[in-house]
Amino acid sequence: MRLFLKDQLPLFVLYIAQLVLITLIYWLDGYRKPAISLYAVLLSTAALGLYLGYRYAANRTFYRRLEQPLTTLSASPGSFQPSPLPEALHRLLQEQARLYQADLLGYRSQIEAHIQFINQWAHQMKTPLSVIHLLLQERDDPQSSAIGDELDKLRKGLDMVLYTARLDSFEQDLHVESLELGALIRRIVSDQRRLFIRNRLSPRLELEAAGVTVVSDEKWLVFVITQLLTNAVRYTIADNAVISFRARTEAGRAVLEVEDAGVGIPDADLPRVFDPYFTGTNGRAFAESTGMGLYLARQICDKLGHQIEIASVQGEGTRVRITF
Amino acid sequence: MYNIFIVEDDPQLAALLGEHLGRFGHRIGRVRDWEHVGEECLAFDPHLVLMDVNLPRYDGYYWCRQIRRSSTCPILFLSAREGKMDQVMALENGADDYITKPFDYELVTAKVGSLLRRAYGSYASGSDRTTTVAGLTLDCERLQLSLRDRRIELSHTESQILDELLRRPEQLVSRDRLLERIWDEHAFVDDNTLNVYVNRVRKKLAQLEIDGAIQTVRGAGYRLLPVWEPPG
Numbered sequence: 001m002r003l004f005l006k007d008q009l010p011l012f013v014l015y016i017a018q019l020v021l022i023t024l025i026y027w028l029d030g031y032r033k034p035a036i037s038l039y040a041v042l043l044s045t046a047a048l049g050l051y052l053g054y055r056y057a058a059n060r061t062f063y064r065r066l067e068q069p070l071t072t073l074s075a076s077p078g079s080f081q082p083s084p085l086p087e088a089l090h091r092l093l094q095e096q097a098r099l100y101q102a103d104l105l106g107y108r109s110q111i112e113a114h115i116q117f118i119n120q121w122a123h124q125m126k127t128p129l130s131v132i133h134l135l136l137q138e139r140d141d142p143q144s145s146a147i148g149d150e151l152d153k154l155r156k157g158l159d160m161v162l163y164t165a166r167l168d169s170f171e172q173d174l175h176v177e178s179l180e181l182g183a184l185i186r187r188i189v190s191d192q193r194r195l196f197i198r199n200r201l202s203p204r205l206e207l208e209a210a211g212v213t214v215v216s217d218e219k220w221l222v223f224v225i226t227q228l229l230t231n232a233v234r235y236t237i238a239d240n241a242v243i244s245f246r247a248r249t250e251a252g253r254a255v256l257e258v259e260d261a262g263v264g265i266p267d268a269d270l271p272r273v274f275d276p277y278f279t280g281t282n283g284r285a286f287a288e289s290t291g292m293g294l295y296l297a298r299q300i301c302d303k304l305g306h307q308i309e310i311a312s313v314q315g316e317g318t319r320v321r322i323t324f
Numbered sequence: 325m326y327n328i329f330i331v332e333d334d335p336q337l338a339a340l341l342g343e344h345l346g347r348f349g350h351r352i353g354r355v356r357d358w359e360h361v362g363e364e365c366l367a368f369d370p371h372l373v374l375m376d377v378n379l380p381r382y383d384g385y386y387w388c389r390q391i392r393r394s395s396t397c398p399i400l401f402l403s404a405r406e407g408k409m410d411q412v413m414a415l416e417n418g419a420d421d422y423i424t425k426p427f428d429y430e431l432v433t434a435k436v437g438s439l440l441r442r443a444y445g446s447y448a449s450g451s452d453r454t455t456t457v458a459g460l461t462l463d464c465e466r467l468q469l470s471l472r473d474r475r476i477e478l479s480h481t482e483s484q485i486l487d488e489l490l491r492r493p494e495q496l497v498s499r500d501r502l503l504e505r506i507w508d509e510h511a512f513v514d515d516n517t518l519n520v521y522v523n524r525v526r527k528k529l530a531q532l533e534i535d536g537a538i539q540t541v542r543g544a545g546y547r548l549l550p551v552w553e554p555p556g
Binding site for chain 2: 124127134137145189194
């Protein structure tokens with residue numbers, strides 16, 4: 001209604017000016033009967049009022065549509081009156097929505113094709129990795145060990161690519177089940193034993209004797225814990241240091257902690273460690289930090305409905321905690 | 325002696341697997357024509373099939389179903405995909421077990437051995453794992469070490485250490501490699517524990533009247549020298 005009135009404002013002004021002009025001409029010509037003039041003004045105003053009333057009624061939906069903010073990209077819903085303006089607007093909006101959607105669809109299928117390509121490619125790269133891995137297994141010299149270390153990094157990098165690409169289609173890639181946290185940690189630590197041995201570190205497992213069972217997706221959870229383990233090893237410089245893994249039940253909820261006695265994270269960096277591509281002071285001091293590990297861990301935990309927190313004292317160590 | 329058919333399109337990987345399994349005395353067959361994997365496989369009459377998932381013409385699931393129509397031999401899948409659903413897919417299509425790439429030789433050996441045992445029973449034939457250096461024979465399955473007519477029992481860890489050393493006589497075996505080999509899910513080993521284990525192995529060797537065979541290379545590792553007198 002307001003938009004309609006605003007739109008018609010010039011007409012009002014013009015109409016009043018014309019009334020004044022015509023009355024003035026007759027007045028100056030010597031026709032001076034105020035009652036008749038007033039009657040003419042009333043009659044004409046009534047006619048204008050009727051016209052405007054009809055216009056508004058006919059284009060009600062048009063004005064209402066213009067005043068409503070857009071919420072979706074889909075073609076404008078609601079019924080349109082069969083008059084030219086609303087029909088034209090409806091057609092325009094529909095056309096626009098169609099164009100946008102066609103465009104979006106193009107991008108969406110492009111992204112999907114890209115993700116599929118990444119997926120395919122990362123999996124294909126695992127065959128040459130297997131070959132190198134098997135070739136190295138037969139050898140035991142410093143060079144082979146060094147190649148083995150780099151191979152581990154490649155594997156982790158590929159996994160990171162795979163999991164990042166999958167994050168968007170998370171729901172389709174979910175297999176929730178009951179998992180025993182202790183057994184899971186043992187397996188992960190054992191899989192990563194090379195990392196511990198090469199860095200002269202040892203794991204310490206503090207697991208509740210009765211076992212801690214969580215409901216989660218094994219593949220994603222293993223990825224998160226492996227990320228935490230890799231970080232803990234990377235930022236621990238001292239030889240023979242210990243990295244602790246704790247699983248217990250606190251106030252009815254399962255809790256997993258990964259704690260290292262490494263370099264720790266400066267207070268200024270701590271609030272941002274879960275941001276993508278954030279590497280911070282430590283990232284600059286230690287090579288090979290992508291800034292993606294903790295970001296992905298956080299994203300995955302959010303989607304799995306787990307809570308992830310980090311606490312750290314610079315020079316003393318870092319503790320990451322997942323509450324299930 | 326079993327027939328093992330390897331369906332893997334990466335020639336290098338297929339060759340390495342074939343070579344490795346061949347060492348246990350198995351007869352190895354490989355795919356020549358990717359259009360007729362099923363026929364080639366059945367013609368080879370395998371006791372076990374190693375099957376990759378991503379293959380040139382049809383995927384591993386397809387060939388698995390084809391083979392299953394006329395054979396009940398164990399099929400072990402090799403796949404880059406580690407997802408639960410992929411494993412379920414493989415099992416539903418007739419696979420018996422699943423290994424994700426990249427894998428260790430030990431894992432392949434163990435899975436192949438266990439599938440063969442489950443399918444054909446006999447414990448000893450074929451999958452025997454013995455290493456012999458100058459008459460000193462280590463049997464990793466039975467955890468026994470023998471020289472001439474004398475035989476002693478070993479613990480699992482001791483046999484693992486000896487296996488590494490015997491496979492490379494007179495060469496340096498690094499501490500890292502030994503640690504990686506004897507690492508256990510339930511008891512993590514550090515440097516000191518490794519020293520203890522190596523000393524136990526030395527004592528076991530002493531029971532066979534072998535002294536000074538394991539040489540310590542400071543800070544690097546160990547070396548096995550065949551100082552004993554070979555039989556005959």
